[in-house]
Amino acid sequence: MLGPTDRQVDPVAAEETLLIGDVPERTWRAFQESRAVGKNAPPSLHIKHWQRSRRLGARPEGRRVDDALVRGEEFKLRSEHVQVLQSLGAAALDQAAARVSAHDFLLLMADADGLVVRASGGGAFRDEARRVRLMEGADWSEASRGTNAIGTAAAEMRPTIVLGRGHFGRSYHQLACYAAPVIDPHGRLVGVLDATSYKDRAHGEVGQAVFAAAQVLTELLRLEAFASAGGSVLRVLARAMERSTEPTLLVEAPGRVSRLNAAARVALGGEPAGGGTGPLLGMGWRGLIEEALDPTPGGRPIERGLATGMRLRAEPVLDATGMPLAVCCRLEVPVRSRAVRAAPEDAFGRVFAEDQKLLDAIEWARMVAQSELPVMLLADTGSGKELFARAIHQASERASEPFVAVNCGAIAPSLLESELFGHAPGAFTGADPRGREGLLHAASGGTLFLDEVAEMPVPMQAALLRVLDSGAYRRVGDRVEQHCDVRLICATCRDLDAAVKAGTFRQDLFYRLRGASVRLPALRERHDLPALARHLVRARAVRAGWAKPPSFAPGTAEALGRHDWPGNVRELLSVLDVMLLSARARGGTRLEERDLPPELMKRRSEHPAAHGALRTAEQEALERALEQHAGNVSAAARQLGVARSTVYRLAKRFGIPLGKTR
Secondary structure, three states: OOOOOOOEOOOOHHHOOEEEOOOOHHHHHHHHOOOOOHHHOOOHHHHHHHHHHHHHOOOOOOOOOOOOOOOHHHHHHHHHHHHHHHHHOHHHHHHHHHHHHOOOOEEEEEEOOOEEEEEEEOHHHHHHHHHOOOOOOOEOOHHHHOOOHHHHHHHHOOOEEEEHHHOOOHHHOOEEEEEEEEEOOOOEEEEEEEEEEEHHHOOHHHHHHHHHHHHHHHHHHHHHHHHHHOHHHHHHHHHHHHOOOOOEEEEEOOOEEEEEOHHHHHHOOOOOOOOEOHHHHOOOHHHHHHHHHOOOOOOEEOOOOOOOOOEEEEEEEEOOOOOEEEEEEEEEOOOOOOOOOOOOOOOOOOOOOOOHHHHHHHHHHHHHHOOOOOEEEEOOOOOOHHHHHHHHHHOOOOOOOOEEEEEHHHOOHHHHHHHHHEEOOOOOOOOOOOOEEOHHHHOOOOEEEEEOHHHOOHHHHHHHHHHHHHOEEEOEOOOOEEEOOOEEEEEEOOOHHHHHHHOOOOHHHHHHHHOOEEEOOOHHHOOOHHHHHHHHHHHHHHHOOOOOOOEEOOOHHHHHHHOOOOOHHHHHHHHHHHHHHHHHHOOOOEEOHHHOOHHHHHHHHOOHHHHHHHHHHHHHHHHHHHHHOOOOHHHHHHHHOOOHHHHHHHHHHHOOOOOOOO
C-alpha cells in the first residue's frame, strides 16, 4: 500500500498507550512451543498480540528468510508519501532525535506499512541497530517482524511500548521500543515515529519525546489541511463558532469534538471538548458526514446521547480536495425540553479533602450554597476553583439550571464586555448584524462563574455591581435594558485588599462580594498531600488505561511534600501523569522517586548543602521571631515580612509548635 492507510483511529481510544512489557524467557518459549498453559502462561495481552503475529506469518526468531532492504525507485516512491512529515516537522524531529540520543536511542520514521524511511541519532546503539536491521529500507510491519513497537503501533493506531521479550521475535528481546502513530486530518495513518535502544536503557523521557513529537506532526498535518482549504473554511468556522447564539460544536475528523461555543457548553451540561461524538450526539463520524452531505433541509432529531431531544443541523467543512475535514453541528433546543438535572447526593463529592482547612471551607460553602448570596473564592492558581464553584452550584437550588464559566483573564478587555453582556446589531466593526446575547443571558436561571475577576476592567466592574444589585444590564451598543436572574460566583488569586488600595478593583464591589468568601488552601498548606496524590493516581491510572492502578513505593508519596507546588493541584496532576508514563515505560507496577519528572528531580538535587543552610537559617529566623513576640503569629509574620500562612507552613515544616518556642 502506498500513502496513508484507510484505517481510522478512534478519537478516544487513541489516547491510551499500549504497553507490552518484558516477560521471563520460559514464558515466551512456552508460547512459541504451543505450551502457553499453567504457571508459564503469558499475560492475555501478550497472547493476543503474539497470536496475531503468528497468523500473519512472522517467524519466532524474528528474521525473515528473505530479509532484503527496499532500495532504489521503490524506496524513493514509498518515502515520498512521508516526505511531507519530514518537511513540516523537521524541527520537531530534530529535537526529538536529540532528546532520545541522549539516552542512546535511535529515532526512526516509518511509513503506514512499517517501512523505515528515516533514521537519526542512536548514540552507542547505532552499530547494534544496523545488526538488527533498524535502518532505512527495512520492513518492520507485524507480518515481517511480529509484535514490535512500529508494526503494532501501526496496527493498533495508538502509542505503543514494547519491552524485551514482549517482542514476538527472539532477535529483538534485548530491545526497548517506543512508537506512536502520526494521523492525518481525516483520521488515517500516515506514518509511525519510533525510538529504539537496549532494554536496559529504557527511560520514561524517551517515551515522552516520541509521543510528543508524533502529536506535533499530527497537529502540523491538521493545520496544513485547514490552511490549504482556503478562506471559506475560516468564514464557516467564524460564523458557526464565534457569532452563533445556537449551541454549536465543531467536530473534526475522525470524530473528535474540538470545540464548543458557550451555548453548547450550557446545553450539554458543561461537557468539555476533546472527546468523541458518541456520548454527545449518539452517532459517529460517518453518520455525521452522511447527515452533513444530505441535501434534505431541516436536520434530524437526536435520539441518543446528551443532546437527546434536540435537532441536529450539520454543515461540512471540506479541504482543498473536497474531503471532509470537519463538521459544524448546530443544535436546535426545543423550548420545553430542557432536561432537569437533579443535584447529586453530595455535590462536593468530587472535591477530595482530608485536610482540616479544606474540610472547613467545604462546610462553609455548603451553607453559603443554600443562599442567593454572591460567592468569592480566594485561592491560588491551579487550586481547583472551578471544581469548587461547580460544587456550590450543584448544592444550590439552581442545580438543574445552567452553569457557565468564564475566565476574565483569558479574554481581551476589549472583548470581555460583549462576551459577558452581548451586543446589539452592528454595535461595532465586525459585530454580528443580528446582534448577540452574552454569557449572562446563557446563564439565566443558573450560575455564572467569573474566574480571575480581579482582571476585569474597572468600568465593567461597575456594570457587574449593577447586575448584582438589580439584575439589570445593557448589551454593548443597545439602549434597551435587560434583566437576568443569575447567581454569581467569582474567584481570584490576587490580593483584593491591595487591588482596592491601588484603585484597580472597586471598593463597593469588593464589599458586595466578600461577605460570602471561601478561602481554599494552597497545596503546600494542605496536610493531606500524600493521600490526595494516591487518590489522583487511582483516577488518572484508569483514564490512562491501566488495568490496576499502581501504588506508591514507600516514601514516594511523602516525598512529593518536599516540593512547594507553585502550580498547586494542576501542577501535581501533570507530575503524576509523567510518573505514570515513566512507570509504564519501564514495566513497573508502582511509582517510585525515579519516575519524577527530570526538572523536579533536578530542583531537588541541586546544591543540597546550600538548601540545608537555607533551611537552618529559615528555622532560626522563625524561632527568634516567635520568641520575641511570645508566640504571636501575626506579629512574627510582620517582623519577617511574610504572610501568616507562611509562618504556619514553616512552623509545620520545622516541627515548631505554635504557642511554644525553644
